[in-house]
Amino acid sequence: MLTPLDRAMKNLLIIKPDLFWLGMVVSERKVVRLCFSYSEKGIREGLGIKSSQRPSASSLLQSLKSDMTDYWKGMRVDFSGYPLDLAGYSPFYKKVWTQTRLIPYGEVRSYKWVAEAIGTRGFRAVGKALGNNPFPIIVPCHRVIKEDGGLGGFSSGLAIKRRLLKIEGFLKD
DNA sequence: TAATGGTTCGGCG
DNA sequence: CGCCGAACCATTA
Numbered sequence: 001m002l003t004p005l006d007r008a009m010k011n012l013l014i015i016k017p018d019l020f021w022l023g024m025v026v027s028e029r030k031v032v033r034l035c036f037s038y039s040e041k042g043i044r045e046g047l048g049i050k051s052s053q054r055p056s057a058s059s060l061l062q063s064l065k066s067d068m069t070d071y072w073k074g075m076r077v078d079f080s081g082y083p084l085d086l087a088g089y090s091p092f093y094k095k096v097w098t099q100t101r102l103i104p105y106g107e108v109r110s111y112k113w114v115a116e117a118i119g120t121r122g123f124r125a126v127g128k129a130l131g132n133n134p135f136p137i138i139v140p141c142h143r144v145i146k147e148d149g150g151l152g153g154f155s156s157g158l159a160i161k162r163r164l165l166k167i168e169g170f171l172k173d
Numbered sequence: 174t175a176a177t178g179g180t181t182c183g184g185c186g
Numbered sequence: 187c188g189c190c191g192a193a194c195c196a197t198t199a
Contacts, residue, residue, distance in 0.1 A: 115195090141179080
C-alpha cells in the first residue's frame with residue numbers, strides 16, 4: 001500500500017544547512033512536509049521513509065532548496081508564496097498555521113496573539129497545533145513565543161528555535 | 174470522558 | 187523575579 005508520503009518520496013531532498021539536517025518533501029505542486037533532525041538518518045525516520053531515494057529535479061523542490069540555502073545565509077527570504085498541502089489536517093490547525101504565516105520575518109508574536117487572531121482563547125491548543133506543524137520555517141512557528149517574552153517550546157528542539165531567531169536577527173548571540 | 178500540552182494570568186513571597 | 191494553581195481549548199486515547 002502506498003501512502004501519500006510514499007508517493008511523494010521521489011520528491012524528497014535533504015540538505016545540511018547548519019548543525020542539523022533539513023528534509024523537504026514535495027508533491028507535484030505543493031510542499032508536503034519539512035523536518036529537522038541532527039542526523040540524516042533521523043530525517044528518514046522522522047518522515048517514515050526507509051529506502052534512500054534519488055534527488056528529484058522538481059522545480060518546486062529546487063527553488064525550495066535555493067531559498068532555504070539563502071535563508072541560512074541570513075537573507076530575508078519570503079516563504080509566504082509556497083503552496084502547502086494542507087489536506088487532511090483539522091480546520092483549527094489550518095487556521096493556526098495560516099495565521100502564523102502572517103508574522104513578518106524577524107518579528108515574533110505570542111501564542112495568545114495567534115489564538116485571538118483566529119477567534120479563540122485556546123492558546124494552549126495553539127501551542128499544540130504549532131507543535132504539529134509539518135512545515136517548519138515556511139510556517140514560521142519559531143516566531144511564536146510566550147506572552148512574557150520567554151521562548152516557549154519547539155518540537156524539534158529549542159536550540160533550533162533559538163538558531164532560527166538568531167538568523168533573523170531577533171535574538172543576539 | 175479524561176488526560177495532555179510549544180500557555181496565560183493572578184497571587185504570594 | 188520565581189513558583190504555584192487554576193483556567194483556556196483542540197486533540198487523542
